[in-house]
Amino acid sequence: MAERNERPKIKLAVYWGAACGGCCVSVLDVHEKLFDVVANADLVFWPIALDIKYNDVEAMPDQDIDVTLFNGAIRNSENKHMARLLRQKTKILVAYGSCAHLGGIPGLANLSTKTEIFDRIYKESESTNNPNHTRPLEKYEVKEGTLTLPEFFNDVRTLAQTVDVDYYLPGCPPQTERLLEVFMAIVSGDELPPRGKVLGATDKSQCDECPRKKSDKKTIKEFHRPWEINDDGETCFLEQGVLCMGPATRSGCGHRCIEVNAPCRGCYGPAPDVIDPGAKMMSSVATMIDGDTSETIEKILENVIDPAGYFYRFSMPASILRRKIPENLQAQAPLQK
Amino acid sequence: MDFEPTIVSFLCNWCSYTGADLAGTSRMKYSPNIRIIRVMCSGRIDPTFVLEAFKNGADGVLLCGCHPGDCHYQSGNYKCLRRYNMLKKYFVQLGIRPERIRLDWISASEGKQFANLADSFTETIRHLGPCKIKNVIETYT
Ligand code: SF4
Ligand code: SF4
Ligand code: SF4
Ligand code: FES
Numbered sequence: 001m002a003e004r005n006e007r008p009k010i011k012l013a014v015y016w017g018a019a020c021g022g023c024c025v026s027v028l029d030v031h032e033k034l035f036d037v038v039a040n041a042d043l044v045f046w047p048i049a050l051d052i053k054y055n056d057v058e059a060m061p062d063q064d065i066d067v068t069l070f071n072g073a074i075r076n077s078e079n080k081h082m083a084r085l086l087r088q089k090t091k092i093l094v095a096y097g098s099c100a101h102l103g104g105i106p107g108l109a110n111l112s113t114k115t116e117i118f119d120r121i122y123k124e125s126e127s128t129n130n131p132n133h134t135r136p137l138e139k140y141e142v143k144e145g146t147l148t149l150p151e152f153f154n155d156v157r158t159l160a161q162t163v164d165v166d167y168y169l170p171g172c173p174p175q176t177e178r179l180l181e182v183f184m185a186i187v188s189g190d191e192l193p194p195r196g197k198v199l200g201a202t203d204k205s206q207c208d209e210c211p212r213k214k215s216d217k218k219t220i221k222e223f224h225r226p227w228e229i230n231d232d233g234e235t236c237f238l239e240q241g242v243l244c245m246g247p248a249t250r251s252g253c254g255h256r257c258i259e260v261n262a263p264c265r266g267c268y269g270p271a272p273d274v275i276d277p278g279a280k281m282m283s284s285v286a287t288m289i290d291g292d293t294s295e296t297i298e299k300i301l302e303n304v305i306d307p308a309g310y311f312y313r314f315s316m317p318a319s320i321l322r323r324k325i326p327e328n329l330q331a332q333a334p335l336q337k
Numbered sequence: 338m339d340f341e342p343t344i345v346s347f348l349c350n351w352c353s354y355t356g357a358d359l360a361g362t363s364r365m366k367y368s369p370n371i372r373i374i375r376v377m378c379s380g381r382i383d384p385t386f387v388l389e390a391f392k393n394g395a396d397g398v399l400l401c402g403c404h405p406g407d408c409h410y411q412s413g414n415y416k417c418l419r420r421y422n423m424l425k426k427y428f429v430q431l432g433i434r435p436e437r438i439r440l441d442w443i444s445a446s447e448g449k450q451f452a453n454l455a456d457s458f459t460e461t462i463r464h465l466g467p468c469k470i471k472n473v474i475e476t477y478t
Contacts (some may be wrong), residue, residue, distance in 0.1 A: 111430065155478050161444035278427065279384035286419035292405065297422045307423060308430040320388040322474050329469050 001167060010187055011056075012037075013045035014096075015086055017079035018073030018106040018156065023097040024048040026173035027069065033180055040187040041067075065089050067186055069096040069169070069179075073106045073317065074157040078150035087163040092186065094199075096171040096179075098267050100159040103317030105172070107156045110316045110323035111308055112156045154326075156317050168198045172267035172314060175200070175253055198269070201252025205271035206264050208246075209251045212236045220289040223303035226263060237263040238288060243310055247271075248280035250279040267314050274319045278311035342462040344370045345390040346399035346455075349379045351409040352444045353401035359448030360455075368459035369453035371399065378402070379440075380413020384420050387438060394471045397437045397462035398456070404442040414442070434465055 014027055028049070030037060044065055045052045063336045068090040074080050087093055089240050098104035102335070109117060110331075122128060122135050140147045159165050169182060180199030186192065193199065202209070214236045224241045231237075237244035237258075245266030246258075257264050266277055285304075291297040348354040354375045358436055360367060364423060379402025390398050402414035418440060427433035439458050443451045 088381070090353060153478055275385050276388060279388055282384045282420055282423040282427070286416055286423055287417045291419070292415045294418065294422065297419050301422055301426060304423070304426065306430070307427045311427075320392050321431055321433075321470055323477070324430065325469050325473050326477070329430065330432050 006038075007187070007189065009039075011039045011044045011064065012041040013065045013068040013086065013090065014043070014048070015045065015068060015070050015082060016047065017070065017071075017072030017083065017100065017159070018075030019097070019099055020105070021048065023069075023071030023099070023173040026097075026176050027179065029176040030180060036180075037183065041183075054082070054085075057089060060089050062088055063091050065091065067092045067094065067183075069094050070100050070159055071097040071173075073103050074153075074159065074162045075100040075106055075109075076150040076152050080153075080162055081150075081158060083162045091164045092192075093159075093163070094182075095159040095165045095168045097174055098170060098269065098314040101168045101170050101318070102269050102315040103156050103158050104314050105131065107158075107315070107317040108309060108313070109156050112324070113326045114152055118152075145170075155323060158318050161317065165195075166195050168269075169200045170198060170250060170268045171200075171253055172227060173263075175256070198250065198272075201250050201268055203272045204251045205274075206246035206249045206251045206255065206258070206268075207236075210236070210246055210255060212258060217240065218288045220285070220288045220300065221290045222300065231261055233261060238285070243281075243285070243304070244314075245277065245281065245311070247284040248274050248277040248311075266311075267312055269315060269318075277315050278307065278319060281311040282307070340463060340467060341458060341468070342370050342396040343394055343399045344368075344372065344399060344459060344462060345374065345395045346371050346401065346444075347374050347376050347379070347382045347386060349381075349402045349409075349413070350375055350377050352407060352442075353379070353451070356401075356443040356447045356451045359446065360452045361448075363448050364467035365448060365452040366414035366453040370459045370462075371455045378408060378410050378413035379417035380408070380410060380415075382417055382420070384424055387424055391433065391437075391468060391470050392474060394468075396468045397399075397439070398466075399458050400438065400440040401443045401451070401454075404444055407442075407444065415452060431470070433468065433470055436461055436465065437468060 016024055045057055068086045073315055074083060095101045099106055122130055138149050138151055180202045213234050218239050220241050222241050226242050229240050242263050244263035246264045249264055249266045250268040250271045254269055270277045289297055289300050290301050348357055361365040382400055387398050402417050420442040424438060428435050441454050
């Protein structure tokens with residue numbers, strides 16, 4: 001007879017804030033390893049897969065859940081409420097995926113304001129058909145009672161900017177293998193790494209471990225979009241003039257993108273010695289630009305069309321300056337020449 | 338209300354800091370708004386420093402290095418120039434006026450030029466008014 005697992009199962013929750021669903025799917029991607037997971041854990045809350053209501057979570061005792069994998073950013077009052085609730089109910093809260101870790105793709109909305117976003121969606125977009133100018137309201141009275149929607153915030157925040165976070169598992173989404181390693185480490189009962197650590201990744205940068213060939217003399221005369229070059233499949237992307245976030249990004253994904261001949265977008269977040277991924281990229285790329293006068297440099301930089309969006313693709317809310325100053329708060333003084 | 342700008346400046350040790358020192362020892366008057374931080378070379382000015390300065394309430398950031406061709410480490414000032422151009426592009430996207438950062442070359446003998454630069458940059462920033470980014474980071478929800 002097979003020996004029974006003597007250790008009590010841990011209680012596991014998975015929740016999504018402002019997320020695309022990809023992180024939850026990456027948990028499902030454990031495939032047959034799911035049996036290892038359910039052998040060691042009871043899933044007590046997971047909206048994508050289980051019909052367990054918010055009320056049920058509220059009814060749980062504090063610290064009842066052992067581990068919560070929280071994916072998604074904090075975009076609205078529902079996300080914030082659930083972050084607080086799950087913090088209260090959970091022993092180990094893990095920011096799972098780029099959105100929870102750094103703000104992720106939804107964090108790019110910090111380059112706009114709520115008003116701008118609503119105008120775009122409910123008024124201006126090419127596919128909007130909204131003759132009555134309907135806008136979502138937080139409260140709406142119908143004869144059956146009051147209907148409510150969460151409040152949409154101006155500002156997107158990371159999970160750690162909202163509640164205390166124990167660990168981070170980076171990636172958009174995290175590599176499922178890394179999740180399994182971390183999960184097994186937690187259920188094994190071994191001593192856990194210090195709080196606040198990034199798990200499921202290395203302490204190196206993408207470039208440190210990249211299989212592509214790097215030379216000492218890197219110069220960029222012109223920047224290109226990936227499809228504009230005839231990639232030789234071997235040479236460092238930056239050396240071919242294609243922006244690659246490798247210098248600023250933590251390794252651990254197994255060079256998922258580079259292995260399929262796409263430059264790194266930076267989803268594993270800043271490398272350990274990097275505070276601000278964009279600052280690091282501005283610094284590294286500047287070293288390589290082949291120009292010594294403002295004129296030539298500006299000309300070369302013309303092809304770096306969107307530094308904010310490219311260098312902070314996954315990290316705008318976690319970056320040093322965090323967001324755009326809304327138009328109505330910008331200084332009104334006329335531009336000087 | 339009178340607005341006194343807070344300006345952080347990064348000066349390279351070999352030329353610009355010496356130039357600013359000359360302005361001081363020659364008793365030239367210049368705007369007291371400039372807070373000077375000495376770095377070994379303008380190539381050492383990590384864009385992180387500039388972002389941190391604004392995050393902590395700077396209204397303007399002034400970068401100074403040796404004239405082109407004169408950098409003690411040969412190419413630090415060119416790197417600084419490229420980073421400066423990058424930062425300005427990024428600032429435009431964040432709604433921060435690119436004039437809030439300025440890069441200029443000051444040699445060890447250009448005390449007068451440094452004093453003039455400090456004054457004219459302070460005037461530019463005074464004209465632009467306070468930078469709102471710190472406030473926005475802290476209060477905008
Ligand atoms: S980190 Fe990526 S996969 Fe996960 S929710 Fe965010 S956008 Fe989706
Ligand atoms: S820049 Fe990109 S392609 Fe080049 S070494 Fe770094 S990770 Fe590899
Ligand atoms: S290569 Fe870069 S963008 Fe791609 S998965 Fe890895 S960290 Fe993310
Ligand atoms: S030492 Fe002055 S700019 Fe490099």
